[in-house]
Amino acid sequence: MSSDGEEALRFRLLSAQLELARTEKRAVVVLVAGHAGTGKGHLINRLNHWLENRLTEVQALVPCEEDRRHPYWWRYWTRLPARGRTTVFVHGWVGDALLGAATRRLGQGAFADRLIEIATFEADLKAAGITLVKLWLDIDVDVQAQHLATLEADPLTRWQVTEDKWFRHSQHGVIHQLGRQLRKATETEDSPWLCLDAAPGNDLLTPVARHIIKAMEGAAEGRFVPRPPVSQEVLNPASAIPQLSDLIEHAPAISKSAYRDRLASAQAKVAELARRAVWRGIPVVVVFEGHDAAGKGGSIHRLTSALDARTYRVHSIAAPSERELLFPWQWRFWQRLPADGAVSIMDRSWYGRVLVERVESLIDEQEWRLGYRQIVDFETQLLRHGVVLVKLFLAIDSDEQLKRFKARAVTPHKQHKLTEEDWRNRARWEEYEQAIDEMFAATHRKAPWTLIDANDKRHARLAVLHEVAARLEDRLQAN
Amino acid sequence: MSSDGEEALRFRLLSAQLELARTEKRAVVVLVAGHAGTGKGHLINRLNHWLENRLTEVQALVPCEEDRRHPYWWRYWTRLPARGRTTVFVHGWVGDALLGAATRRLGQGAFADRLIEIATFEADLKAAGITLVKLWLDIDVDVQAQHLATLEADPLTRWQVTEDKWFRHSQHGVIHQLGRQLRKATETEDSPWLCLDAAPGNDLLTPVARHIIKAMEGAAEGRFVPRPPVSQEVLNPASAIPQLSDLIEHAPAISKSAYRDRLASAQAKVAELARRAVWRGIPVVVVFEGHDAAGKGGSIHRLTSALDARTYRVHSIAAPSERELLFPWQWRFWQRLPADGAVSIMDRSWYGRVLVERVESLIDEQEWRLGYRQIVDFETQLLRHGVVLVKLFLAIDSDEQLKRFKARAVTPHKQHKLTEEDWRNRARWEEYEQAIDEMFAATHRKAPWTLIDANDKRHARLAVLHEVAARLEDRLQAN
Numbered sequence: 001m002s003s004d005g006e007e008a009l010r011f012r013l014l015s016a017q018l019e020l021a022r023t024e025k026r027a028v029v030v031l032v033a034g035h036a037g038t039g040k041g042h043l044i045n046r047l048n049h050w051l052e053n054r055l056t057e058v059q060a061l062v063p064c065e066e067d068r069r070h071p072y073w074w075r076y077w078t079r080l081p082a083r084g085r086t087t088v089f090v091h092g093w094v095g096d097a098l099l100g101a102a103t104r105r106l107g108q109g110a111f112a113d114r115l116i117e118i119a120t121f122e123a124d125l126k127a128a129g130i131t132l133v134k135l136w137l138d139i140d141v142d143v144q145a146q147h148l149a150t151l152e153a154d155p156l157t158r159w160q161v162t163e164d165k166w167f168r169h170s171q172h173g174v175i176h177q178l179g180r181q182l183r184k185a186t187e188t189e190d191s192p193w194l195c196l197d198a199a200p201g202n203d204l205l206t207p208v209a210r211h212i213i214k215a216m217e218g219a220a221e222g223r224f225v226p227r228p229p230v231s232q233e234v235l236n237p238a239s240a241i242p243q244l245s246d247l248i249e250h251a252p253a254i255s256k257s258a259y260r261d262r263l264a265s266a267q268a269k270v271a272e273l274a275r276r277a278v279w280r281g282i283p284v285v286v287v288f289e290g291h292d293a294a295g296k297g298g299s300i301h302r303l304t305s306a307l308d309a310r311t312y313r314v315h316s317i318a319a320p321s322e323r324e325l326l327f328p329w330q331w332r333f334w335q336r337l338p339a340d341g342a343v344s345i346m347d348r349s350w351y352g353r354v355l356v357e358r359v360e361s362l363i364d365e366q367e368w369r370l371g372y373r374q375i376v377d378f379e380t381q382l383l384r385h386g387v388v389l390v391k392l393f394l395a396i397d398s399d400e401q402l403k404r405f406k407a408r409a410v411t412p413h414k415q416h417k418l419t420e421e422d423w424r425n426r427a428r429w430e431e432y433e434q435a436i437d438e439m440f441a442a443t444h445r446k447a448p449w450t451l452i453d454a455n456d457k458r459h460a461r462l463a464v465l466h467e468v469a470a471r472l473e474d475r476l477q478a479n
Numbered sequence: 480m481s482s483d484g485e486e487a488l489r490f491r492l493l494s495a496q497l498e499l500a501r502t503e504k505r506a507v508v509v510l511v512a513g514h515a516g517t518g519k520g521h522l523i524n525r526l527n528h529w530l531e532n533r534l535t536e537v538q539a540l541v542p543c544e545e546d547r548r549h550p551y552w553w554r555y556w557t558r559l560p561a562r563g564r565t566t567v568f569v570h571g572w573v574g575d576a577l578l579g580a581a582t583r584r585l586g587q588g589a590f591a592d593r594l595i596e597i598a599t600f601e602a603d604l605k606a607a608g609i610t611l612v613k614l615w616l617d618i619d620v621d622v623q624a625q626h627l628a629t630l631e632a633d634p635l636t637r638w639q640v641t642e643d644k645w646f647r648h649s650q651h652g653v654i655h656q657l658g659r660q661l662r663k664a665t666e667t668e669d670s671p672w673l674c675l676d677a678a679p680g681n682d683l684l685t686p687v688a689r690h691i692i693k694a695m696e697g698a699a700e701g702r703f704v705p706r707p708p709v710s711q712e713v714l715n716p717a718s719a720i721p722q723l724s725d726l727i728e729h730a731p732a733i734s735k736s737a738y739r740d741r742l743a744s745a746q747a748k749v750a751e752l753a754r755r756a757v758w759r760g761i762p763v764v765v766v767f768e769g770h771d772a773a774g775k776g777g778s779i780h781r782l783t784s785a786l787d788a789r790t791y792r793v794h795s796i797a798a799p800s801e802r803e804l805l806f807p808w809q810w811r812f813w814q815r816l817p818a819d820g821a822v823s824i825m826d827r828s829w830y831g832r833v834l835v836e837r838v839e840s841l842i843d844e845q846e847w848r849l850g851y852r853q854i855v856d857f858e859t860q861l862l863r864h865g866v867v868l869v870k871l872f873l874a875i876d877s878d879e880q881l882k883r884f885k886a887r888a889v890t891p892h893k894q895h896k897l898t899e900e901d902w903r904n905r906a907r908w909e910e911y912e913q914a915i916d917e918m919f920a921a922t923h924r925k926a927p928w929t930l931i932d933a934n935d936k937r938h939a940r941l942a943v944l945h946e947v948a949a950r951l952e953d954r955l956q957a958n
Contacts, residue, residue, distance in 0.1 A: 011891035018895060041788050049780045050892070053795040053826060060788035064818065065544035090788055156747040159754060264635045271638040301528045308641075309520050309539035309569055316532040323802060339543065347532065412490035413529070416497060 006206075010050050013209050016216035017086060021055050024084040024326070026219040027130045030212060033094040034137030035175060036168035037144045037151075038198035041160070043137075044088060046205050047212075051086065060090035069339040070283075071385035073121060077334035082326035083129065093118055094134075098178050102171045111178070115185040120377055122186060127370060128328030131219040132191040133212055136183060137198040141172040147200050241444045242451035243437050247395055251459040259458040266465035267306035273472040274343065278311045281341040282475060283387045286468060287349045290394030291432075292422050293404040294454045296347055299394065299464045303345065306465070312343035317352060329353060330378060337382070350375055354439050359431045372442035379447045389447045390471045392464060393436070394454035398429055485685075489529050492688050495695035496565060500534050503563040503805070505698040506609045509691060512573040513616030514654060515647035516623045516630075517677035520639070522616075523567060525684050526691075530565060539569035548760075548818040550864035552600060556813035561805035562608065572597055573613075573661060580657050581650045590657070594664040599856055601665060606849060607807030610698040611670040612691055615662060616677040620651040626679050720923045721930035722916050726874055730938040738937040745944035746785035752951035753822065757790045760820040761954060762866045765947060766828045769873030770911075771901050772883040773933045775826055778873065778943045782824065785944070791822035796831060808832060809857060816861070829854055833918050838910045851921035858926045868926045869950045871943060872915070873933035877908055 020028065030047075032040055048058055059079050067075040073093075081087040091099075097114045100106035106114060125132050139147070148165060151157040168175065183193045194211050196204055254262070277284060286303070288296045300314060315336045324332045330350065338344040353371040357363045363371075382389050396404070405426070408418040425432065440449050450467045454460035499507065509526075511519055527537055538558050546554040552572075560566040570578075576593045579585035585593060604611050618626070627644060630636045647654065662672045673690050675683055733741070756763060765782070767775045779793060794815045803811045809829065817823040832850040836842045842850075861868050875883070884905070887897040904911065919928050929946050933939035 007891065014892050014895065042784075044788055045780070045784050048783070048793075049776075052895075053776070053793060054797060057792075058788055061821075062789050156743045159747060159750040268635040268638060275638060297528075297532070301524070304527075305521075305524050309523055309537055310541050313537075314527075314532060318533055342540075412486065413493050416493065416531075 009206065009209050009213075013050055013213050013216075014052060016213045017052055017055055020086070020216050020219060021052075021084040025129065027081040027083050027326075028086040028133065028212070028216055028219055029081065029125060029130055030086065030088045030133045030135070031092050031094060032088065032090050032135045032137070033092065033098070034135070034179070034198065035139045035144060035172065036165040037148045038137035038139050039200070039204065040090060040137060043204050043208065044090060047088070047208065050205075050209065055084070056086045056088065057081065058088045058090065059092070060088075066339065069281075069341075070337055071381045071387070073117070073381055074334055074337060076121070077328075077331060080125075080130065080327060080331060082323070084326070093121065094182060097182060098175055099168075101178050102168075102174050115182060117381075118182070119186050122188070122191060124328065124330070124374060124377075126188075126190060127367075127374075128330075130328065131215050133215045134186075134191055134193045135208060135211070136179065136193050136195045137204070138195055139198050141169075141176075143199050144169055144172060150200075242393070242440050242449050244395055244433055244451070245437075246451060247397075247453050250455050251453045251463075253456055254458045254462070259462070262462055263302065263458075263465070266462055266469065267302065269469045270303065270306040270465050270472070273469055273476060274307055274311070276476055277388065277472050278308070278341045278343070280476075283338045283340050283382075283385070284343040284390070284472070285338060285346065285382060285387050286343070286390045286392065287346045287351070288392055288394065289349060289351050289355070290392075290452075290454060291396050291401055292425055293401050293408065294394035294396045295457050295460055296394055298457060299392075299454075299461050300345055300347055302461045303464060303468060307343060311341070312345060313338070314345045314347060317346060317348040330374060333378070338387075340386075350378065351439060351443075354442070355432065355435050356425075358435050359425075359428055372439075375443050376446055379443070383447060388471055388475050390468055391447060391449045392467060393440075393449055393451050394460055394464075395451060396454050398426075400455045401426065488685060488688050488692075492529055492692050492695075493531060495692045496531055496534055499565070499695050499698060500531075500563040504608065506560040506562045506805075507565040507612065507691070507695055507698060508560065508604060508609055509565065509567045509612045509614065510571050510573060511567060511569050511614045511616070512571065512577070513614070513658070513677065514618045514623060514651065515644040516626045517616035517618050518679070518683065519569060519616060522683050522687065523569060526567070526687065529684075529688065534563070535565045535567065536560065537567045537569065538571070539567075545818065548820075549762075549816055550860045550866070552596070552860055553813055553816060555600070556807075556810060559604075559609065559806060559810060561802070563805070572600065576661060577654055577657050578647075581647075581653050594661060596860075597661070598665050601667070601670060603807065603809070603853060603856075605667075605669060606846075606853075607809075609807065610694050612694045613665075613670055613672045614687060614690070615658065615672050615674045616683070617674055618677050620648075620655075622678050623648055623651060629679075721872070721919050721928050723874055723912055723930070724916075725930060726876075726932050729934050730932045730942075732935055733937045733941070738941070741941055742781065742937075742944075745941055745948065746781065748948045749782065749785040749944050749951070750787075752948055752955060753786055753790070755955055756867065756951050757787070757820045757822070759955075762817045762819050762861075762864070763822040763951070764817060764825065764861060764866055764868050765822070766825045766830070766868070766870045767873065768828060768830050768834070768871070769931075769933060770875050770880055771904055772880050772887065773873035773875045774936050774939055775873055777936060778871075778933075778940050779824055779826055781940045782943060782947060786822060790820070791824060792817070793824045793826060796825060796827040809853060812857070817866075819865075829857065830918060830922075833921070834911065834914050835904075837914050838904075838907055851918075854922050855925055858922070862926060867950055867954050869947055870926060870928045871946060872919075872928055872930050873939055873943075874930060875933050877905075879934045880905065 020026065032044060034040065044058060044060075048056060057079075063075055076089075076093055079087065097106065097111065097118065100114070101108075101111040122132055148161055148169060152161045183195075187193055194207070196202070196207060198204060274284070288300060290296050304312060304314065313336075320329070320332060333350045336344055336346070353363075353375065354368050358368040358371075379389060405418055405422060408414040440451075443449070450463075452460050452463045452467070499505065511523060513519070523537060523539075527535060536558075542554055555568075555572055558566065576585065576590065576597065579593070580587075580590040601611055627640050627648060631640045662674075666672055673686070675681070675686060677683060753763070767779060769775050783791060783793065792815075799808070799811060812829045815823055815825070832842075832854065833847050837847040837850075858868060884897060884901060887893040919930075922928070929942075931939050931942045931946070
């Protein structure tokens, strides 16, 4: 390419990026995958030089200890760009899958599962307003060998030829085969793969820059409309799904002294089990959802009283911050996942997507329907990593809520908890009831809900502790 | 305390916290230290229940792998609360020091050094508008033994008595002694230690809540005025400190072909050395400062071309974001430090504190003078952890800058780099020259500056690579 043409292209790329940043409508993820010895490092370096530094990140880091102590996709979710920004992933999830399969760490079945996960992840990026640019750098096996040998012969370039490049060369056929399979499984209309012949001497920067410009220009204009790929499996749930109408008869009252004894004993049990879980590196997530004033805070307090302060974190979920709004909606929940051997307690959770955001019409129907599938996928990732996931719904009836609201209004340290929003939510009681039951139906199967009658606080607190203990016990006995 | 009195106290605490959040003037850090068996967990749990969850964090986590791969204070700097928020540290840096000394991991000298570091850290919190509340929970050695035995005898409370509690009991005398020494060394007028007798049955929550209320109310009102404790050592520098006037004669021009050869060879050398450093887990920080249009970007590009993309990160430092402004000014730089075995390249850096923030009067004289001491302390922490710290200043003269500004104005992909700010900075050339020379003088001694003549770009790029190579070589030969 002529120097003038190059100059013009560079300017167009930069302009597209600045426009992306100005509108803050979408983010761009560039994934660079392919064979070894294809000059990825060089390409990315030049590309990075063309892009505006302050708007770009290159993510080529090898997974650290922290990554391995979280569910697999954590490392990518937590590193996504905010809207307006660009992140270049080198190898990324595609490299993990190919190298995993080539080294047999991923068996055939696991590789097939991973392809589905990749397609799902990429669909979620799209749904979240992230434009994905996928590049595959191809090279003939003989050209690859010759190129690596040439680099190695020159003392000035020898350092570029790391051992894993020769390993990848030895696996050229396998990677070629797996790569085709992977590209086929993840090809979509919006994010087609761009395959390039990366033989030495070929200009890669020009086609890559053009491809990115096109994606960025589309991204800056495009108004995003998600399609809800909610599968039938999720919408046609099995039996034994909880329903709010199950709670017709109230739990019997518990005397103060009986409560004290039973609380101490339940806490001791949770304490013992949680310590063993932590010691064995098991991650635990306890989700608290429930009606306003159902007593989530008090229940959480009784639970944390039984836990070692060094091991747990309580996450109170309110409306997302301005910064959080620049990311996919799931992003802030990935950020709050526990590492192995730690406990995250969610005071409200990702279920806000299909409760408050739905009922308050903060998102449209397509989005909250898609949310069911996204939540099931998210929780599946947790389970697959070995997280003990306890989902509790604390339910009270309408009269009890009104009684508690009134009590809050006259208790000084509780007044700030009672806001207009509470009354507004209360006015939409019926809509919430419907959303809650549909939520149970759509998200119960893989990670079951426990519906707790919270009309009596003592009963609810004990039930929470018993459920957590039972779930920990199951896991500790299982392995 | 009567139930009514308790209710009132709880309300006052909550009100103070909500006011703190409303004004966003200061943050509050509560440090809970002291002997084992003093009911810290119980106290914090109740305190946490009284405070507003969404404004509070409890940090009691044991250091993770990620913490150990960064300079010691990283784990605390990165976990500080934003203004308006409260963080409770359990044991925290005080616990580290005491347990370190009790287990002999910290020798006497190292313990004494640590006390100075603690005092400095706490002074920096204060300077950044963070109110520090320090609690020491005391207990008589016999009462401690009896209390632990009682807890252990009851199956319901046995879980609270972990092995390290008995170890701490066996070290009661030592911890008592060290604790007194530590409190004496870190007692200040603004953050006095509150010592409490934590014998079983004593009410700790009331005095603690009162103490925190007082601190929060002071924090909400108080207008912070930092005193600059810049030591003479730093202000009376040794010789060999660079000065801009050193660069009278320009470096000789380099032909294009000679440059190409020398560039390739210098990059190969850096590549080889950097790979060895990464492999040995050595963290590297390269700071680029310099005049506007001095060619930092181009030099960084030539440096990163020699590095493995998986190992480095370029951080372009512009004005802090709104969120970053809620934290101490150093916070965003702590966030950008490399883990062991990684490279952080700073395109501008913490030196903005004593350059642009000084010259543009974004802070007052006391603050930028204090900045020298804070920078020296910060860099000392890096060096102590084993970071290879390379500080480069790329200097051009005024005529050359004007020439480059004019060239930028006519190059499409460079136009966005030339802003009004550049011209404004240029108008303050003399003030910057003075600030730069004073910066050299105040911050050269512990971590030396390399002043690079950047009037010739080729010369500058080679000089950068040579300096980085030399510094890596020094370290690799040293151990």
